[in-house]
Every structure is written in structure tokens, then in C-alpha cells.
Amino acid sequence: MSTVAIDKTIDARGMACPGPLMNLIGAIRQGQVGQTFEVLSSDEGSKTDIPAWVAKAKHELVEVRADEGFSHFIVRKAR
Amino acid sequence: MEEQDKPLSLVLFSGTDDKLNAAAVLTVGAAAMGRPVNLFLQYYALDAFRTGNLCADHALSPEATDAQAPVVRAHPGLHWSELLKQAKDVGEVNIQACALSMDMFHLKHADLDPLVDGVEGVAAFMASASEGQVVFI
Numbered sequence: 001m002s003t004v005a006i007d008k009t010i011d012a013r014g015m016a017c018p019g020p021l022m023n024l025i026g027a028i029r030q031g032q033v034g035q036t037f038e039v040l041s042s043d044e045g046s047k048t049d050i051p052a053w054v055a056k057a058k059h060e061l062v063e064v065r066a067d068e069g070f071s072h073f074i075v076r077k078a079r
Numbered sequence: 080m081e082e083q084d085k086p087l088s089l090v091l092f093s094g095t096d097d098k099l100n101a102a103a104v105l106t107v108g109a110a111a112m113g114r115p116v117n118l119f120l121q122y123y124a125l126d127a128f129r130t131g132n133l134c135a136d137h138a139l140s141p142e143a144t145d146a147q148a149p150v151v152r153a154h155p156g157l158h159w160s161e162l163l164k165q166a167k168d169v170g171e172v173n174i175q176a177c178a179l180s181m182d183m184f185h186l187k188h189a190d191l192d193p194l195v196d197g198v199e200g201v202a203a204f205m206a207s208a209s210e211g212q213v214v215f216i
Contacts (some may be wrong), residue, residue: 016156018107022165024085029169049108056083056112 004062004074007035013070017045021053028059028077035077036062041068050075085211086115088204093216096137096159097151103162104215110170114211118163119204120195124216126191128176133160159200161180163194173207175199185192 010027012020020041027037039050047064051075054061063074087109091102100117120128127137139148139165157165166172176191176198188198206211 014155016154017164018111019157021106021111022169025169053111056108 002038002063002065002072002074004036005037006074007031009038009040011040012046013040014044015041015043017043018049020044020046021049024050024073024075025053025057028057028075031077033077034077037075037077039073039075040067040070041073046073047071080210084114085188086117086208087211088117088119088208089133089148090119090121090211090213090215091124092121093140094127094137095140097139097143098216099124099127099137100156100159100162103166105214106172107162107166107169108174110166113170115171116166116173116208117204118167118172118174119177119199119201120174121180122183125176125180125186125191128174128189128195129186130192133192133194134158160192160194167194175204175207177201177204 008027009078012023012030020024020039020043024037031037051061054075059078062076066073089102089105106116106118113179114147139151143151178198178200182196
């Protein structure tokens, strides 16, 4: 279990690439700076897409954690 | 200009759902990563963008085998038109119809879905592409 406080969880399990990333982008655009978002994704593409987008968009990838058949991506809105 | 900041310009020629979907995935990915994207609709791809025609069955390309076609059709990903809407929402995406193809099929801008931003000639498209890649699909 993560010890990071989560402001919003996006359950994108079962969605095809690039759905989980697009849902994260939508949530971050509506969120406040400093808020933390968790994406649950079973899409293999998310493992590369979400870190690449977070770096490009200059947010913070707090944690990536594998679970059973999916991964947790925790991202903090930095700007 | 860094490679990752240059525009990505796609020429959409094929009007089958699989190729339109592949193009839409590239578009939404590039837009999400902050690259301007130009789409130039020619020939059979242009026909798919007629008003009321986006979600019609545009079949699959000839390289889809009998075994692959049902797998492609059953995949739960978003429709290509929805991906293009997402791309426009998150980034800078300019969709232009090729003036030559418009003339060939006797189409006017008003005959096209609002996803299409305008009609332009090939020189204007190449000007938009500037130093970025041009990909033909």
C-alpha cells in the first residue's frame, strides 16, 4: 500500500491505450496545483505513456506500483 | 527547434476504420505530448469525414486477414472520431480537407463534419508541416 495521500483516483482498468493517459490529462487539467492523482491502469502502454507525459508536462511522478493485472500511477500536479 | 516540438503532419489517404484509427492514435499521442498536429484529408479518408458519416462502417484495409478482422472489430478502444476530439481538446490539432479531393468528390466545407477546420491546398499543408515529419497513411 502507498502512504501517499490521494486526492482523486481514476480507475481506468480495462481501457485501451491511450485512454488511461487521456483520463489523467483531463483530471489534471481540472485539478489544483499540489493535488495528487492516482491512475489504475491495466493497459501496457500506460507504463511508458504516463511517465513520458508527466515528464513532458512537468508534473511529478510520485510512485508507480504493480498490482495484480494492473498498475498504480501516482502523479502530483506541479504547475 | 527540438524534434519533439516540431509539428507532426499526417496525410490521411485511406478511409478504412483501421487506418483512420491508427492515424487518430498518433494524433492524440502527439497532441498530448505538446506537438502541433496537422491532418490533411485526401481521397477515401476525406469521404469518412462527411457530415453524418463518421461512425458509419468504413470497413478494414485489405491487409486485415479473415482471422484478424474480427479481432480488430471487437477491440474496445475509442472510435477514431472520439480520439480526434480528445486530441483537439488537449492539444493543437488542425484538420484540413485537400482542395483537390474536395473538387473530385464535389464537396463543400459545409458537407463535412465540424471536426474538419477548413479546406486548403497542398502548398498550404506543406507550409504548415514546415520542418516536421510528414507521414502518409
